[in-house]
Amino acid sequence: MIVGGISIRELPRKKYLLPGNSSCPGCPEALGLRYLGMALGDRVILVVPAGCSTVIEGLAPNYSMRFPIVNVPFASADAVASGVATAKEVLGEDAVVVVWAGDGATADIGFATLSGAAERGDNIIHICVDNEAYMNTGIQRSSLTPYGAWTTTTWTGKKERKKDVPLIMLMHKVPYVATASVGYPMDFIEKLRRAASIKGFKYIHLHAPCPTGWRFDPSLTVEVAKLAVETGMWILFEAINGKVKISPSSLPYRDRSRRKPIRDYIKIQGRFRALTDKELRKLESMVDDVWDTLIKFT
Amino acid sequence: MSEISHILPLSKPKEGISKTGTWRLKKPVIDHSKCVKCLMCWLHCPESTIDVVESSEKFVEVNYEFCKGCGVCANVCPVKAISMVPEG
Ligand SMILES: Cc1ncc(C[n+]2csc(CCOP(=O)(O)OP(=O)(O)O)c2C)c(N)n1
Ligand code: SF4
Numbered sequence: 001m002i003v004g005g006i007s008i009r010e011l012p013r014k015k016y017l018l019p020g021n022s023s024c025p026g027c028p029e030a031l032g033l034r035y036l037g038m039a040l041g042d043r044v045i046l047v048v049p050a051g052c053s054t055v056i057e058g059l060a061p062n063y064s065m066r067f068p069i070v071n072v073p074f075a076s077a078d079a080v081a082s083g084v085a086t087a088k089e090v091l092g093e094d095a096v097v098v099v100w101a102g103d104g105a106t107a108d109i110g111f112a113t114l115s116g117a118a119e120r121g122d123n124i125i126h127i128c129v130d131n132e133a134y135m136n137t138g139i140q141r142s143s144l145t146p147y148g149a150w151t152t153t154t155w156t157g158k159k160e161r162k163k164d165v166p167l168i169m170l171m172h173k174v175p176y177v178a179t180a181s182v183g184y185p186m187d188f189i190e191k192l193r194r195a196a197s198i199k200g201f202k203y204i205h206l207h208a209p210c211p212t213g214w215r216f217d218p219s220l221t222v223e224v225a226k227l228a229v230e231t232g233m234w235i236l237f238e239a240i241n242g243k244v245k246i247s248p249s250s251l252p253y254r255d256r257s258r259r260k261p262i263r264d265y266i267k268i269q270g271r272f273r274a275l276t277d278k279e280l281r282k283l284e285s286m287v288d289d290v291w292d293t294l295i296k297f298t
Numbered sequence: 299m300s301e302i303s304h305i306l307p308l309s310k311p312k313e314g315i316s317k318t319g320t321w322r323l324k325k326p327v328i329d330h331s332k333c334v335k336c337l338m339c340w341l342h343c344p345e346s347t348i349d350v351v352e353s354s355e356k357f358v359e360v361n362y363e364f365c366k367g368c369g370v371c372a373n374v375c376p377v378k379a380i381s382m383v384p385e386g
Contacts, residue, residue: 019345
């Protein structure tokens with residue numbers, strides 16, 4: 001399979017996420033970390049605020065990854081990354097400094113330093129690994145939990161909509177903003193390589209269906225990720241210097257009639273079990289609204 | 299590095315921190331005669347526990363010491379060469 005000029009056969013086989021780590025079976029964050037290694041390999045320095053990925057690393061004196069990692073408090077992540085990137089530049093050493101942060105760390109707790117680094121144009125990539133809740137602490141809602149989804153703090157389904165962080169980052173007028181999904185690895189790898197080739201602040205939002213928190217069978221991580229795209233619930237796009245281009249895998253779904261019913265996506269996840277028909281219609285209209293807004297920037 | 303490593307919690311990469319193969323409820327079994335060498339299972343394995351061996355008998359192989367049995371590989375295989383067999 002060749003996507004965007006990258007062939008699976010040419011991807012490096014070196015393991016950056018090591019077997020024997022403590023991710024749940026079928027974990028999307030584990031998948032994302034593997035793709036990051038395949039895309040950028042030894043050039044990566046990770047900055048990780050607390051989240052499932054911290055647990056996947058494991059406890060000192062050993063850890064289950066081959067990236068150099070700085071573990072940091074939530075609200076400092078992008079500021080620390082800016083410092084690391086500047087230090088590497090002063091030393092004249094090549095590195096791609098990547099903030100690997102959950103949806104809570106990105107959209108809620110760490111948002112101030114994320115916005116600050118974007119505004120300063122610091123030379124880092126921020127990846128938001130969006131499993132749509134605070135999973136590591138036991139599935140609490142975040143501002144990226146979608147409307148209608150159960151979490152341990154939204155027993156009857158979340159009443160508010162999902163915050164549109166990729167568009168908020170686009171409005172920071174940074175050189176690169178993209179969305180990706182663990183169900184489309186070649187697209188994600190291509191976007192990571194493109195981001196690494198651009199100087200300045202880059203933002204990639206990785207959709208990461210989590211079997212533990214979303215209540216689906218761990219064998220379905222990739223299917224659920226694909227259904228999110230095929231139903232239009234998640235839109236893959238890329239924006240270089242502010243110009244939005246819908247990515248090939250999402251392009252057919254610009255046309256509403258070609259999208260699979262959102263019901264197909266939600267019925268295989270326990271977290272939407274209590275969603276009423278009225279709420280489903282509201283969710284559908286929210287999805288149309290997200291598309292309409294995004295298309296204005298294309 | 300060595301003189302500060304006893305004061306700072308510096309960790310080193312290590313493969314196989316836990317024997318996660320013991321978590322498995324079902325085991326992926328590959329029918330190598332069906333395998334079309336597309337690498338989809340290797341690409342989508344969340345654990346890095348599918349290795350590309352490219353020998354005459356088999357193209358890919360599962361590392362059962364660490365495979366957690368999630369079953370993603372069986373679902374992404376386009377020719378259904380992987381079946382999930384309950385552990386005994
Ligand atoms: C300042 C601070 N507040 C709270 C916590 C507890 N905490 C650890 S991980 C976590 C949730 C992280 O959620 P998210 O960023 O979505 O990542 P995920 O666990 O889903 O990967 C929280 C609240 C903390 N470590 N530090
Ligand atoms: S809770 Fe979800 S994101 Fe966290 S380790 Fe488990 S599967 Fe991965």
